[in-house]
Amino acid sequence: MIRKTFMLLTGLGMAMPTFGHYIPGDGPVELSASVVATWRSDDIVEQNDYWRIPGALMGGHAWPYERGVAVDEALLGLGARINERTFAVIEVGTHGGGDGHGDSAEVQHAYLGFQCCEEPGPWVLEVGRMSSAFSPSLATHAGDRLTSESPLVNDVFFGRDFHDEGVRLWWHETAGWSAGAEYWRGKAFPANTDGDGVWDVFARHAWSAGPTSITLGGWYYQADAIARADHRYGGGHTHTPVAPPGATAEAFPDTRFTGDVDVYGIHAGLEYRLSTDWVMGLEGEWMHFAMDGTVHDAVGRQARLDADQQGGWLQPSISWRRHTLGLRGEMLTTDNHLTGSAAPVLAEDSGLANASGHDPMRYTAVWRYQWRPDVAFRAEVIQDETLADDELRFAFGVVWQGRLWPQSRIRGHQH
């Protein structure tokens, strides 16, 4: 029995994609919390440097992972079933981000949902602030992932995570199918609040037969942005950082992007149960990201940008009882063309320049041990080739995902 419980946990938690989106169960109130803390052996970039992958226009919450112990994520979630068809979810949490960047808590979820029209579903209408549903990995928390670090394409194309205010109508997991559309206010990277709105459509199918479970899906996302800044370092009143004696620091060049962003992707997850003890899994996602617009800055310089970028990750894993071994390979390619008198300087200032034709890649080998139902440990070796200088770093972390109320095993419906 105990073995089956752990197998179920590891199987749900790792091999198959999970979502930050959540539909509460039948109980009146559910309260849960999670904390993910990780020690890393090295920084991605030095102090007073800015993490910008050559060829990419980054932003959002894609802070560089830093040396030492960091809280990658801390969440407190409340779900309530208002009546048979209506529910509400509130989640408060912090983003990971060293040097105090992500320390402040924010409301990540605050939405109302309505299930229609049979009992229950299959149509679900949700309104409020919430994660997106179009990409499974984008809505997955650090504690739910096999690896502690978010996929490279999520960092580059969506600023690591996606929380926005909007409305979602979807056909919810009926006969294995889920499909729907979302319309957002545009507060989440790569859009911004000054844009004309953001929308996406998605569909996925889950199929299971015998020892095999497969999930396949695809999505399309469209946004626009007006003078979108990289709010990690710029977008407001900026100064040259104060560097310690002997070190130098440069002010962040506050370039902006105005234009259209089109992204589409496909994702797949496969789980194959070899025996009662062994489970093999394979997950992956591929995205294509296009930008058509203008890069500009505060002194009136601008250049046309036509960018085609794509990337993805593939993650095979094998689980034995409480242990899971996995390997994630990631790659990103960028094809950018800037035109205009200011093109050379804006390419440099924006981070789009990629003189050496660098193809960012990253490989992560991970071992995860589910010590208790709510507590897991993981160790990772990361070969990071996202920047011009390669880096090998190690990470050791602990994941706690607790159900605070009620204590029963009946849980809500988590995606």
Next chain:
Amino acid sequence: MFVKKLRAGPVWPALLLCVSALLSGCLESSSTTVDDQGARVSSFDWDLPESIPLPKEPEDNPMTEAKFQLGRHLFYDRRLSTNGTVSCAGCHQQDKAFSDGVARPFGATGEQHPRNSQPLVNVAWASTVTWGNPSLGTIERQILLPLFGDDPVEHGLNEANSEQVLRSLQADPTYGPLFQAAFPEQNDPLFGDLAWDNVVKALASFVRGLVSFDSKFDRGELSASAQRGERLFNSERLECFHCHAGYNFSDATVDRLTTFNQLMFHNTGLYNVDGMGGYPEPNTGRHEVTGDPDHMGQFRAPTLRNIALTAPYNHDGSVETLEGVIRNYAAGGRVLTTGPNPGDGRMNPFKDGFITSFAISEQEIDDVVAFLESLTDESFITNPRFSNPWNSTGQETP
């Protein structure tokens, strides 16, 4: 058993192979290409550091060395005035970074100018070319003011005397070849209908070519005091760098990379003569041209390059030293209790948002001044290319 199970699930390796093939086929090598559409191309040798973008050149007056040299002769020629007493170089002296060292200069007829002579340093990059006129965007248009303006009179040229002045130039054998070289597409550039137009274009070319980017700051040779001053300059406390921004230390800077010409003028709280933010007439800055009350006392932030050579300071030369300028900013404006224009500039309602008081020690003032002094370009004030060409000909400067 393990092997058996694996074989029993052929979908597993098949899917792995498919996804791998998909990814490897789709992902091509990265590249970023840029097309600057000729932004680094000029027929003139600007002799700029790589980091400095080329300035804009008017389509009807592209820079050439020949026009620059003709303009250099005209710049130092006193015959370009109503009575042969004033040349451009009278108020724009090379050893003072092409300023004149006095608060307000006098024109050819003895009339005193209400404004301080601006240094001619990197004017090619200035978005506007006077202290407070937002409509003067080209040097060619600005040069007409000192030559032909009558309020105040500077060179004192007018319809009555311009023919005589032109004849004096035509009579000098030096000018014929210079004009012909500068305007080879014209049959008679010195004697034809376009002669005055050519004078203005040549003068503008010389002024446009006065380039200064070789200071200790540019060479990274700051003293310890200047380094401290630089940090203060860029600090949240002093906020100097907002108006004196970028490679030319002025937010009123344009170059070939800029698409929009942002008009930047600032009220620094120098006066408040009526308690309602008024500046003494006729020096009301941008307000003089636009008539907009909100533009009262707004002036263009000058470049700080060679600023240590261009005292006295501010638009009317009313502040004698750099220390004085810093103290005014530290106070959040200037308080005048005596003289013709008393008032509390700190309370000026049109004051720029960055002019707020800040605490600063005497040592810190010295450090900021040291940083400003590091912007002095010794080669600029001794460069023979910018000097009086008449001296090298053995002729007395006409």
